[in-house]
Amino acid sequence: MRWGLAMITDLTPYRKHVDQFDLTEEQKLELVNAVWMIVDSVFDYHLGINRLARKEKESQKSIDSQMQGVILPKAPQDTVL
Numbered sequence: 001m002r003w004g005l006a007m008i009t010d011l012t013p014y015r016k017h018v019d020q021f022d023l024t025e026e027q028k029l030e031l032v033n034a035v036w037m038i039v040d041s042v043f044d045y046h047l048g049i050n051r052l053a054r055k056e057k058e059s060q061k062s063i064d065s066q067m068q069g070v071i072l073p074k075a076p077q078d079t080v081l
Helices: 012-018 023-046 049-065
Strands: none
Touching: 012 023
C-alpha cells in the first residue's frame, strides 16, 4: 500500500474467510490488505528486511547531502526565527 507493496484487489481467494463478517465489500478488502501487510511485515522481519528503515535512511541521505553547507546554532535558544 504505502511502501511499494502490491494491494490485493480481488477478494475471491479470501472470500470464505471474510464473508462471515458483517462488513461492506470495501471494508472486507481493507481487512484483507491489512492482514496481508502484517504477514508481509512479519516475514520481512524474520528475513532481516526493514523497508521503512531503508526508505527513511535513503531519504535522510538526500536531506543530509543538501545541508552540507549549513551551520546550526549550538543551543536551540540561539535560533532566530
